[in-house]
Amino acid sequence: MILTNTTNYFSQFIAYFSDTIGWGMGGQILAYVLIAIVYLIFFALAGLYLVYLERRVAAFFQLRLGPNRVGPWGLMQTIADALKLLSKEIFGTDRKDKLLYHTAYYLVIVAALISLSVIPFSNGIAAYDINIGVFFISAVSSVGILGLLIGGWGSNNKYGVLGGMRSGLQMISYELSSGLAILTIVLMAGSLQLSEIIHQQQAGWFLWRGHIPALIAFVIFVIAGTAESNRTPFDLPEGEAELGAGYHTEYSGMGFAWFFLAEFINMFIISAVGVTLFLGGWLAPFGITDGLGMPWLWGFIWFFIKVGLMIFLLMWFRWTFPRLRIDQLLTLEWKYLLPIGLVNIILMAVLVYYHLVF
Amino acid sequence: MSYFGDIFGGIRSLLTGMKITGGYFFPSIIGRKYTITRQYPEEPAVVAERFKGEVVMWHNENNEHRCTGCQACEIACPNGTIEIIWDRVLNEETGKKVKVIDKHIYHLGMCTMCNLCIQACPTNAIMWSTNFHNATFDRSQLTKVLNHPGSKLMTGVEE
Structure with a gap:
């Protein structure tokens, strides 16, 4: 099956806000902001879970177990770490x-x-x-x-x-x-x-x-x-x-x-x-x-x-x-x-x- | 040409390293075959036989110990961890005064587990215990009396 270069879902999303709903420029900006928020959430989650993955993989390579106490299989470990870092003083x-x-x-x-x-x-x-x-x-x-x-x-x-x-x-x-x-x-x-x-x-x-x-x-x-x-x-x-x-x-x-x-x-x-x-x-x-x-x-x-x-x-x-x-x-x-x-x-x-x- | 030889030699040595670490990783994710970590409170701790946890005094079933109160351990200790409170008591049979320990005091908080007291003991009265649950909420609890209350010297040790 040959896939054609179909339309971009994101441009459809932007077009939905600006044309279908009819909010024009404001709708376009709203759509951009929503997309940016999705990417920011992805950024944070991917970053945190890559840190978790790194620690688990490192542990297995070194014959350890890695973080496994916070949440099931330690999945909440890096979120707890991030909360701790958020609450820390920025001291330079x-x-x-x-x-x-x-x-x-x-x-x-x-x-x-x-x-x-x-x-x-x-x-x-x-x-x-x-x-x-x-x-x-x-x-x-x-x-x-x-x-x-x-x-x-x-x-x-x-x-x-x-x-x-x-x-x-x-x-x-x-x-x-x-x-x-x-x-x-x-x-x-x-x-x-x-x-x-x-x-x-x-x-x-x-x-x-x-x-x-x-x-x-x-x-x-x-x-x-x-x-x-x-x-x-x-x-x-x-x-x-x-x-x-x-x-x-x-x-x-x-x-x-x-x-x-x-x-x-x-x-x-x-x-x-x-x-x-x-x-x-x-x-x-x-x-x-x-x-x-x-x-x-x-x-x-x-x-x-x-x-x-x-x-x-x-x-x-x-x-x-x-x-x-x-x-x-x-x-x-x-x-x-x-x-x-x-x-x-x-x-x-x-x-x-x-x-x-x- | 050592240039290309270096490249292939380098790649080969890198792959050898990756083979070794991969050999640790892949069995580890499937099972716990090689994993060294023990999750202590859930799993029993395995302590080495000769682990130096704390100094204890051995007592037999009649509440008798082998300590003659010679103070060799007290003298051998480099930092005053051991204090022995002793007295001379008249032995009824021989009519001689003999040394008898009242308290063999051991300050665990000061002990560096250097093993000198145990090497110095002529009668093997004190020995290592593998107990490692030594955390307390109060420093005074680290001062221990090693001889049990009411215990006395085993017969035949002093000869």
Whole structure:
């Protein structure tokens, strides 16, 4: 069954308020606000439950049990943690740069939220399905780096500055590699629109159709994505042994919680982009659930299964690999990932030109 | 070319690591085969046989202990955890005065579990207990009298 690029449910929703009810501009704004609230709730819940998942997965990797006392299987643990953090005093240094210090976490969250708005969760469910979606995500995720940098700088703390600088160095470096990996797939798809890229994969996921270069691009993307989300083995910006907590050393209470949540949402976004580009997004594998009705629901289910597997892979990396030293980090990027990515994109271009991809 | 050799060697070593951690993870989510954590109040605590919980004095069924009151443990203790209150009592049979302990006082709050008192004891009167429920609401409850009330020295220890 070939799915056509159907109408976006969100634009229908907006049109319902502005035209069907007839509230015009006001209805449109109301619809936008409602969509934003849905995304904010998703942001909070996904962040909290990813923290829970991380702790449980970490526990199983280390032969422990993890949080299992608050609520059934410990499901309310992170909500209790968030309530505790909300009630805590926001206690910073006296000599902080107040404007930068308090802008930093908003920038990080806003960057994560904007990236989230482009991702297609199911067929026709993407709040902002623009024709430069992939480019938009890699552009906006750089704003998050700015947040970490000014957060480290604004807290007027040597560990904060060093952590912020390291995060800037690391994320800008690895953004090159992930950009090249994304471009490799864009060469195949011939489009930057995420929904269009997914629709192109109905004949087969790009990971299989692009065979060797797509596989190399996938590996590079996963490595660069791990580095961009500041997770072990690339968690130098908050290396506990050297930097206290890195860029969020001077943050407490919800200021810290925002950075923490944004880190997990970034992990979700990296996984979602990887799934969209390489693993067919919300498409069912081999179309096994295409004829069962309710395509948007099945889209959701498959999307979240695939994203869950990607996130599990990132967690598996985190609890297996040791942290890299800063020179090893840069060697990996500039001597290995970037040259391989460049050669890979040329290989992909040649294959696409001679129709050697499936 | 060691460049590509490094890449494949690196990937292989990373996969080896992931195989090991995966070998811990996947059995853990299915069952509790390898899980070390014991959920203590619900599950019984397993304490090692030689765990040093607190110092106790052994008594037999006739309420007799082996402590002669020699104070070797009191002298051996580096921080004054043990105090022995003793007296000399006339032994009717031999006509000699012998040392008899009144109270063997043990301040658990000061004890560092260093084992020196137990090594010093010539008659093996005191030993380790594996009891770890030592939390109290009052510091005074940590001062314990090790010999039971009305207990006396076992016959044959002093020879």
